[in-house]
Amino acid sequence: METDDAYRTLGLSSSASDAELKASWRKLVAMWHPDRNPATDAVQRMQAINTAYQHIRLVREGKLDESSTGGEADTHTANSHASTEPPNDHGAADATHGTPHRATVLRKVRLTLEEACLGCTRTVRGQHSQTCDTCAGTGLRVLAHACPTCKGKGAIRKATLFGWAWTEEACPDCGGDGRQRAPCDVCDATGTQTIAYRRKVRIPAGTRVGQVLSAPPARHSDVDVDLELHVAIDPHPLFTLDDNGVLRCEMPVNGYAWMAGSWTDVPTPDGLQHMRLTRDALVYRLAGKGFPTTLDGPRGDFFVRVAPVFPPLEDPRHAALLAQLVEATTQAAQAEDHHPLAQWAQRMANWQRK
Ligand SMILES: [Zn+2]
């Protein structure tokens, strides 16, 4: 919920004092309480009022960091099986604390390619708001005791204007069922329960995009929270992971170094790896350095494709060095009978002689 919307719901501006906030909330709750208001959307309105009130309180108490809620984009699914049932309609209404409250929290978790490849431990935390199970969002609990206002009758007698007759009216304090109400202590009478959760989750090695990981359930603020993590992997500046789970890297290399068979450093998910370039070879397979083939399984192979680039020989000394190399290698080749260059020179000479 946006904070602006929350204030609007309560008919306040953000400069309202805490006392004004509370007063406005009380007034609206009295107006929209489904026990008193027969309107079809009373429950909905009541929940909106409570959510808004709870939201503003959290913001004011600094417990709701608004910037963080946008960051790891949590999707909260309120599942309250109990909220579809009438509140505590079991007679022994006080014994509500033993009922298990559950919530399923859906979250996105962003990993680097290295974290997904090697596995990691993540601390996942956030806040999850849902309709209070205990009071079904009304903010009030129905007690087993008789309502003191109507003495359990559900109606009160009122004298008519002229005092010579009585009319019966539904009791304003119990809504007509004759049972006493008390503010719900689970949600602090707000109708909304906010659960702050914080969990260490192990991400297995080889976790892929779109994978759904479920953390073992844990209890936070008296609610069993099932955490469902939807994995996203950030694009990597150096590697690509293809749809078959093959990890690849394309890197430019100095063409002269490639020709010379020099050693070079190759990035891998574990860090830099020393690799010897081989003249003419463009693709190199690093066994066991790739992405795991199964969750927590053995690592696959890592493929490195090199793109030899030849730095320009703008410096005359570099050009001279290369000319020297050409000269020396040509001579060496001519001296070898079976060298293709020597054979070619021989064929050209024979042709010219004709
Ligand atoms: Zn009553």
Ligand SMILES: [Zn+2]
């Ligand atoms: Zn409650």
